[in-house]
Amino acid sequence: MRHASLVNREVDPATVLSAVRDSRCGAVSMFVGTVRDVNEGRRVSGIDYSAYIEMAQAEMDQILAEAEERFGVRSIAVEHRLGSLAIGDVSIVIAAAHEHRSPALDATRFVIEQVKVRVPIWKLEQYDDGVSEWVDPARHTGVTGA
Amino acid sequence: MRHASLVNREVDPATVLSAVRDSRCGAVSMFVGTVRDVNEGRRVSGIDYSAYIEMAQAEMDQILAEAEERFGVRSIAVEHRLGSLAIGDVSIVIAAAHEHRSPALDATRFVIEQVKVRVPIWKLEQYDDGVSEWVDPARHTGVTGA
Amino acid sequence: MSTVTVQLFASYAESFGETTLQISIPTGSTVRDLIARIRLLPGATVLPDSPRVAVNRKFALPEQQLGLGDEIALIPPVAGG
Amino acid sequence: MSTVTVQLFASYAESFGETTLQISIPTGSTVRDLIARIRLLPGATVLPDSPRVAVNRKFALPEQQLGLGDEIALIPPVAGG
Numbered sequence: 001m002r003h004a005s006l007v008n009r010e011v012d013p014a015t016v017l018s019a020v021r022d023s024r025c026g027a028v029s030m031f032v033g034t035v036r037d038v039n040e041g042r043r044v045s046g047i048d049y050s051a052y053i054e055m056a057q058a059e060m061d062q063i064l065a066e067a068e069e070r071f072g073v074r075s076i077a078v079e080h081r082l083g084s085l086a087i088g089d090v091s092i093v094i095a096a097a098h099e100h101r102s103p104a105l106d107a108t109r110f111v112i113e114q115v116k117v118r119v120p121i122w123k124l125e126q127y128d129d130g131v132s133e134w135v136d137p138a139r140h141t142g143v144t145g146a
Numbered sequence: 147m148r149h150a151s152l153v154n155r156e157v158d159p160a161t162v163l164s165a166v167r168d169s170r171c172g173a174v175s176m177f178v179g180t181v182r183d184v185n186e187g188r189r190v191s192g193i194d195y196s197a198y199i200e201m202a203q204a205e206m207d208q209i210l211a212e213a214e215e216r217f218g219v220r221s222i223a224v225e226h227r228l229g230s231l232a233i234g235d236v237s238i239v240i241a242a243a244h245e246h247r248s249p250a251l252d253a254t255r256f257v258i259e260q261v262k263v264r265v266p267i268w269k270l271e272q273y274d275d276g277v278s279e280w281v282d283p284a285r286h287t288g289v290t291g292a
Numbered sequence: 293m294s295t296v297t298v299q300l301f302a303s304y305a306e307s308f309g310e311t312t313l314q315i316s317i318p319t320g321s322t323v324r325d326l327i328a329r330i331r332l333l334p335g336a337t338v339l340p341d342s343p344r345v346a347v348n349r350k351f352a353l354p355e356q357q358l359g360l361g362d363e364i365a366l367i368p369p370v371a372g373g
Numbered sequence: 374m375s376t377v378t379v380q381l382f383a384s385y386a387e388s389f390g391e392t393t394l395q396i397s398i399p400t401g402s403t404v405r406d407l408i409a410r411i412r413l414l415p416g417a418t419v420l421p422d423s424p425r426v427a428v429n430r431k432f433a434l435p436e437q438q439l440g441l442g443d444e445i446a447l448i449p450p451v452a453g454g
Contacts, residue, residue, distance in 0.1 A: 014160040017178065023234045026182040029175075029254070032163065033373050036172040036245060049372075052301050052365055055349040056372070080372060088169045092373050099182060101454075105255050108175075112247055112373055120346070120365075121372030122302035134303040135371040179454050195453075198382055198446055201430040202453070226453060238454050247373075258454055264432070266446075267453030268383035280384040281452040 001075035002068060004060035006053055011079045016093040020075040025097035029104040031112050033092040035085045039135075043128040047135075049082045049091060052120040056080070063114045071107040073098045078111055080121060147221035148214060150206035152199055157225045162239040166221040171243035175250040177258050179238040181231050185281075189274040193281075195228045195237060198266040202226070209260045217253040219244045224257055226267060293318055296358060298330065299365035307338035317358070323347065324354035326364070343367070374399055377439060379411065380446035388419035398439070404428065405435035407445070424448070 001020060013032050020028055035047050064076050076096045085091055092115065096107035115121075116137070123135040147166060159178050166174055181193050210222050222242045231237055238261065242253035261267075262283070269281040298313040305311045315329050323345045330336055344367040345352050351367070358364065379394040386392045396410050404426045411417055425448040426433050432448070439445065 013163055013176075017159055021178075021180065021234065023180075023183045026180055028178040028180065030159075030178065031247065031251065032167075032174040032176065033247070034167065034169075034172055034174065037169045050302060051372075052299065052346070052349075052367070055346055055365065055367075058349045088167065101177065101179070101258055105177065105251070105258075109251050112251075116370070116373050118351070118370065119372045120301065120367050120370055122368060123371040124302070134306070134368070136303075136369040137371055138369055196383060197453075198380065198427070198430075198448070201427055201446065201448075204430045262451070262454045264451065265453045266382065266427070266448050266451055268449060269452040270383070280387070280449070282384075282450040283452055284450055 001077070002064045003077040004057065004064050005078075006051060006056055006060075006080050006082055008081070008083050011081045011090045011093050013090065013093045016077050016079055016095045020077050020095040020097040022074050022097050024099060025074050025104075026099055027101040027104040028095060028097045029101070029108040031092070031094040031108050032090055033112070035087050035089050035091060037087045039125060044087065044125055045128050046084060046086050046126045047091070048084050048124040048126070049080075050122050050124070051082055056119050056121055059119045060115070063111055063119070066114070067096065067107045067110050070110065071096070071098065071103040073103060073107045076107060076111070078115070080115070080119075082121070147223070148210045149223040150203065150210050151225050152197060152202055152206075153225055153227055154229050155227070157227045157236045157239050159236065159239050162223050162225055162241045166223050166241045166243040168220050168243050170245060171220050171250075172245055173247040173250040174241060174243045175247070175254040177238070177240040177254050178236055179258070181233050181235050181237060183233045185271060190233065190271055191274050192230060192232050192272045193237070194230050194270040194272070195226075196268050196270070197226075197228055202265050202267055205265045206261070209257055209265070212260070213242065213253045213256050216256065217242070217244065217249040219249060219253045222253060222257070224261065226261070226265070228267070294360065296326070296362065296364055298326070299363075301365070302368045304338055304366050304368045308333065308335035321358055322354065323352050323356045323358065326358060327354075330366070339366075340369075375441065377407070377443065377445055379407070380444075382446070383449045385419055385447050385449045389414065389416035402439055403435065404433050404437045404439065407439060408435075411447070420447075421450075
């Protein structure tokens with residue numbers, strides 16, 4: 001099972017987890033990204049996520065295919081939410097299942113790292129003072145975002 | 147939040163995930179271990195988990211404290227189920243929340259690796275042919291279990 | 293000469309005030325040539341030294357030649373996850 | 374001499390046919406001394422070269438001295454997770 005999607009509704013980690021579970025697999029690793037209340041020292045009130053949807057879909061499909069190839073995961077999924085998210089809302093869920101723990105954990109890390117560098121998705125961060133700004137991870141100290 | 151427990155009921159990943167979520171944290175990493183249908187080439191029908199409960203609790207508490215110290219996670223939890231588990235049942239859930247993804251992922255891996263080597267829990271594996279055997283990870287090729 | 297359509301997103305769309313640009317370039321132009329033309333437009337100050345360009349939904353190298361009917365987009369710094 | 378109670382679990386409990394052992398050892402004995410005594414019992418073939426011992430719910434080194442009232446357990450190879 002390989003499943004990548006961009007959605008305009010809430011992402012439910014439990015649903016994604018169920019989708020990758022498999023009786024052949026002893027290990028499922030999951031990553032859940034959520035909207036933080038503070039980024040780079042500024043109080044955040046919400047984030048608008050937008051994407052070049054067709055390319056983002058293609059890149060996410062490709063990343064999962066690479067993860068399967070590299071780590072031999074039995075099933076792997078990523079769901080990314082778009083639109084207006086509030087503090088605490090889930091923006092992304094990644095889940096990977098393997099017979100053994102190490103490849104499951106490695107695959108999850110691989111997918112989130114790859115998403116961060118090559119999937120065309122953007123964040124317009126809204127601050128408590130009414131200002132909003134496009135997030136550019138490279139402009140900061142490398143610690144922006146999850 | 148730091149929470150370690152041994153339970154005699156089903157472990158629900160979604161509940162553990164909710165317990166560690168925190169608006170200061172952009173990243174939650176989770177590991178879910180389940181009972182596989184095949185181990186070392188033999189068809190498994192179920193596993194009985196038992197423990198030296200008082201020490202297992204103390205070791206799990208200690209492992210989480212070490213994970214907090216090493217990775218700075220905001221909240222971290224582990225739940226391990228004991229008793230008779232069937233194929234696909236969840237045996238362990240680990241979840242760690244941090245502002246950023248890397249320490250959350252590192253902490254999860256640290257906890258599962260430590261649980262595997264120092265928490266006094268044992269598996270009596272039941273096979274389809276009616277035989278049962280105590281699992282000794284060191285006796286095999288190092289790939290036993292999740 | 294031919295005219296290509298370039299999709300813009302996020303901070304780039306904001307800076308150029310458009311979600312697409314129509315750019316006239318000689319046949320056989322590369323991604324690098326296209327960027328050089330785009331730099332002449334108002335709003336181009338938003339572009340970094342080496343802006344990422346996608347052709348047909350894949351990141352393209354500067355020397356890649358553009359063809360008729362290619363789907364072209366300028367990709368601002370990504371921030372998914 | 375004093376008598377200590379040693380808890381057994383899993384494969385060890387099965388091999389010794391007991392969940393606890395009562396062992397008489399001289400005052401000042403160490404974990405290593407205790408293991409040497411236990412090796413004399415039927416069922417001890419299950420023990421590896423260096424069995425892990427917990428004293429007061431912590432893994433103990435072979436040279437650790439045992440005290441009155443210590444909670445002692447032999448720990449078979451663990452397989453949690």
